[in-house]
Amino acid sequence: MSQVRIIDDSDGAIVEYFSEFLAPGDRSALLAELAQARDRFDRDRVLMYGKTIDSPRMVCAFGDDGLHYRYAGVDRTTHPWPPQLRAARDRIAAVCGHPFNYALVNLYQTGDDYIGWHADKVSDLVAGSSIASLSLGAVRPFQLRHKSSSATHEVMLASGSLLVMRGTCQQFYKHSLPRRRGVTEPRFNITFRHVRSGG
Numbered sequence: 317m318s319q320v321r322i323i324d325d326s327d328g329a330i331v332e333y334f335s336e337f338l339a340p341g342d343r344s345a346l347l348a349e350l351a352q353a354r355d356r357f358d359r360d361r362v363l364m365y366g367k368t369i370d371s372p373r374m375v376c377a378f379g380d381d382g383l384h385y386r387y388a389g390v391d392r393t394t395h396p397w398p399p400q401l402r403a404a405r406d407r408i409a410a411v412c413g414h415p416f417n418y419a420l421v422n423l424y425q426t427g428d429d430y431i432g433w434h435a436d437k438v439s440d441l442v443a444g445s446s447i448a449s450l451s452l453g454a455v456r457p458f459q460l461r462h463k464s465s466s467a468t469h470e471v472m473l474a475s476g477s478l479l480v481m482r483g484t485c486q487q488f489y490k491h492s493l494p495r496r497r498g499v500t501e502p503r504f505n506i507t508f509r510h511v512r513s514g515g
């Protein structure tokens with residue numbers, strides 16, 4: 317596993333990338349587990365420019381009992397932690413130095429699925445906690461863009477890699493996973509978050 321610092325700003329935004337965070341055996345075990353939960357995934361109904369549309373990706377949430385995390389007007393049911401996801405969560409917590417109680421899983425079935433420019437909502441998260449993003453399946457480019465300078469960074473997110481966004485990242489940067497025509501393989505992405513209880 318190698319560790320690269322993608323962003324380390326005077327503003328306090330930090331983004332780190334760990335290639336091969338998950339060994340191939342753990343990767344396929346987690347992929348199989350997520351594939352098994354496939355019927356729990358569905359598209360969010362999101363409000364965009366005054367219209368409600370289906371999100372261009374499928375979504376499923378896992379987490380501790382009774383947790384709520386609302387984003388883009390969506391409040392999803394949280395499923396209990398399956399074993400492989402729980403094991404990955406615990407390894408990521410050890411690297412980040414704090415626990416995680418929520419995982420939002422995106423399924424991009426082909427290169428036509430994407431997530432547009434946004435910053436993650438941090439007001440419901442424990443102050444100072446990281447957002448840790450684990451990728452499985454198709455390799456897709458991930459972009460980060462500074463909100464005022466527009467300085468842009470692109471990282472190819474390999475299967476089994478971990479990207480950690482922390483510090484003031486969400487305050488100063490937006491991120492996106494653009495469409496990638498020609499990609500026919502699915503990609504799962506799991507963002508682990510530490511949601512404030514009662515939030």
Ligand SMILES: O=C(O)CCC(=O)C(=O)O
Binds near residue numbers: 431
């Ligand atoms: O799929 C990714 O790599 C990013 C997902 C993301 O930004 C999100 O779920 O908020």
Ligand SMILES: [Fe+2]
Binds near residue numbers: 434435436491
């Ligand atoms: Fe995000």
